[in-house]
Amino acid sequence: MKTGIKIALSVAMLASLSFGGEQFAMSDADRAMYAEMSENNPADIMIADGEELLSYMGGDEGLAKYLGVSEDELPSYIAGFPRYIKKFDMVVGLDQVLQAMMADGGHKPLKLKSGNMFAMVAYVKSIANDEPINIDVNANPQMKEMYALGEKTFMTKRGGRGLSCNSCHSPDVIGRVLRTQPLPDLSSKGVKAAATWPAYRMTKSSLRTFQRRFQGCMKNALLKVIPLGSKEMVALEIYLTDKAKGSEIAIPGLKR
């Protein structure tokens, strides 16, 4: 199994790196730390932990079997999540699949927000490193419905300041600066943000999932923070993963 760890630079990160000066959030010290971490992503250890945790459930082979695919097909199957799984009658993310697998294996499922779960999800997604994202939002009515819900959730203005995700991530504001932070591109086709999460966040000194990242933006922008695994969260992940369709997965990402 290839575990080629790739370094993923977000658009925002590149922008932060290429400009100096007080306008930007990254200081010279930050940049030095970033350069060091690009050589040696601190999340690599956490991914190794995730691999060990999965090994208690049969490792890659056990996962492939659980998902009903061969081990060879596993990477490209993983590159299509979130997806509708008939057995669960639900559209699920990788973390939720792991919960079901734990339950079926007689284990108590880890909480979606637990650090061990983040580590496992990161490991499982890294199985698909170098694989292009192949999510199919038209695969079935369930996925269609979730994509539509994701788009709606992305566009809905709410919270104390009346903002939506789109207020800061619509194509016309990409690259502009929000209080020292260049706004990353999330919503135009071929954008690879989704391919780089789970990622290590330097400002949080921890490994975070894509949905956990959404929660960060909700909190900062005063949108009520909705729980991981909720329909709307999975839907947001689907909406943004579709934007990254075709981008090669590179886990763990490294973010400011």
Add this chain to the structure above:
Amino acid sequence: MNKTVMMSLLVGASLFATDYSKVIEHPDASKMIEKDLLAPPKVFTMPAGCITSDPAAIARGEYIFNNLNGKKAKKNPPKGLSRKQMKPGKTYMSGDKIPPKQYGNCVACHNIEGARGAGNIGPDLTDYKENFIDSGARDYQFVFQKIADARIDNPDTHMTINLTTKLFTPREICDITSFVVAPK
């Protein structure tokens, strides 16, 4: 029912009928979102005496413009502005947690005189009086409405909505507007 039949039913249940909706976390967020939705665009009229050259009001406006909330702000707020947000009509006991007051954080998107680390999602508001008011391009009511609910002028705005959301009181919107249009 005899004991062995019951046992086999139980085992059978746990083997064949995993209720995935119970083991997979999928909390309901729709009600949270519904309660959090933004009210429709609203037209506001400036109250009498809204725009002022009172330095205390302008100082409050400037502070709201440049800070995110009462917890993050480094300098203490000027007179008449608090770091915490008490709910009107609620009695507080000692030890009660009072949430930080939210400020405007306008600087996240707008440059203006004296701003530090300003963003550029919105237009630069430097020399606003000369460029926009004295030139006749804008009047006070326009600026007040823009800050209160920017959707009236621009339905697709990326700007924050500050009065319809009740984030601020009309007087606070007046303080912010007074700061933006003041000679600097």
